[in-house]
Amino acid sequence: MTGRVLVLGGTAEARRLAERLVAEGIDVLSSLAGRVADPVLPPGEVRIGGFGGTAGLVAALDGVAALVDATHPFAATMTAHAAAAAAVTGTPLLRLQRPGWTAQPGDDxxxxxxxxxxxxxxxxxxxxxxxxxxxxxxxxxxxxxxxxxxxxxxxxxxxxxxxxxxxxxxxxxxxxxxxxxxxxxxxxxxxxxxxxxxxxxxxxxxxxxxxxxxxxRRPPLPGGVPVAATVDQAAAWLRERGTTGRPATPSRP
Missing domain, CATH: 3.40.50.720 (NAD(P)-binding Rossmann-like Domain)
Structure with missing residues (x-):
C-alpha cells in the first residue's frame, strides 16, 4: 500500500505523527476540527473544518491509503464517523489514543x-x-x-x-x-x-x-478498530500496511 495518509488531528500525538510521516517523505494530510481559534499546526498539508458527517468523510477518503484517527479521547462523534467511513470505503483505520491517567498514592x-x-x-x-x-x-x-x-x-x-x-x-x-x-x-x-x-x-x-x-471517564471506542497508544506504534502499523517513505530517524512516542 502506498499513497496518502489522512490524520484526523488536534492532539499532540497527531502533530508528532505528522512530523514523523513528513520526515519520512510520506504524503500526509492533517485535518483539524477548527474549534481552536489559533491552533498549533502540524507540518505538511493541513485542512481545517468539519467534513459534514460520515458522508463527507467518505468522499474525503477518495485516494487515501490509510486513515489515522488521532483526535481527542473525547471526540466521540468524529471517532464514530471515522469508523463508519472506513467501513464503507474499506480504508484501513487506526485509532491513535494515548492511555488515560492512573491514580497515584494520595490522589482523591x-x-x-x-x-x-x-x-x-x-x-x-x-x-x-x-x-x-x-x-x-x-x-x-x-x-x-x-x-x-x-x-x-x-x-x-x-x-x-x-x-x-x-x-x-x-x-x-x-x-x-x-x-x-x-x-x-x-x-x-x-x-x-x-x-x-x-x-x-x-x-x-x-x-x-x-x-x-x-x-x-472516556467514551467507549467503536468495536473492531485497532488502537495504538503511541506514535511509534502508529508508525509501525502504517509500515506493516506498506505506507512507504524514507527511512525514519528515531522519534519519541
Whole structure:
C-alpha cells in the first residue's frame, strides 16, 4: 500500500505523527476540527473544518491509503464517523489514543460518566476549577459555587453564574497549577480523563494540596478498530500496511 495518509488531528500525538510521516517523505494530510481559534499546526498539508458527517468523510477518503484517527479521547462523534467511513470505503483505520491517567498514592479521584454527573458530584462545593474545555459548560450553569473556567478560547455560554474565566494555553507546570488553585481557594477540580503529561500537572497539584478531583471517564471506542497508544506504534502499523517513505530517524512516542 502506498499513497496518502489522512490524520484526523488536534492532539499532540497527531502533530508528532505528522512530523514523523513528513520526515519520512510520506504524503500526509492533517485535518483539524477548527474549534481552536489559533491552533498549533502540524507540518505538511493541513485542512481545517468539519467534513459534514460520515458522508463527507467518505468522499474525503477518495485516494487515501490509510486513515489515522488521532483526535481527542473525547471526540466521540468524529471517532464514530471515522469508523463508519472506513467501513464503507474499506480504508484501513487506526485509532491513535494515548492511555488515560492512573491514580497515584494520595490522589482523591471520583469517577463519573458525564459532565452532568460531574456537576452533580460538585454541587456542594465552594470553589470549583473546571478544566473540561470551552464546550459543555452548560452542564455546570446551575452551580452556585464559584467556578474557575479555564480554556484556550472564550468559553461558550451558558456559564455558571459565579464564573471566573481564565484564558490560557498549556502545558502548565505544577507550580502554576498550585498557584491557580490556591489563589481561587479551589476545593475541587473537574476534568476529563484526557491522559498524557501535557495536562497532568493539575492532578499533581491537587494531590499536593489535598484537593479532590472529579474525573469524567472516556467514551467507549467503536468495536473492531485497532488502537495504538503511541506514535511509534502508529508508525509501525502504517509500515506493516506498506505506507512507504524514507527511512525514519528515531522519534519519541
Amino acid at each position: 479521584w471520583r469517577w463519573v460518566d458525564s459532565l452532568e454527573q460531574a456537576a452533580t458530584a460538585v454541587a456542594g462545593a465552594r470553589s470549583v476549577l473546571l478544566t473540561t474545555g470551552r464546550q459543555g459548560l452548560a452542564a455546570f450553569a446551575g452551580l452556585s459555587a464559584h467556578c474557575v473556567v479555564r480554556s484556550v478560547d472564550p468559553p461558550e455560554p451558558p456559564l455558571p453564574v459565579r464564573a471566573t474565566v481564565v484564558l490560557a494555553r498549556g502545558p502548565f507546570g505544577v507550580e502554576e497549577e498550585r498557584a491557580l488553585m490556591t489563589a481561587h481557594d479551589v476545593d475541587v477540580v473537574v476534568t476529563k480523563d484526557s491522559g498524557g503529561p501535557m495536562t497532568a500537572a493539575k492532578l499533581t497539584a491537587a494531590r499536593e494540596l489535598g484537593v479532590p478531583v472529579v474525573l469524567v
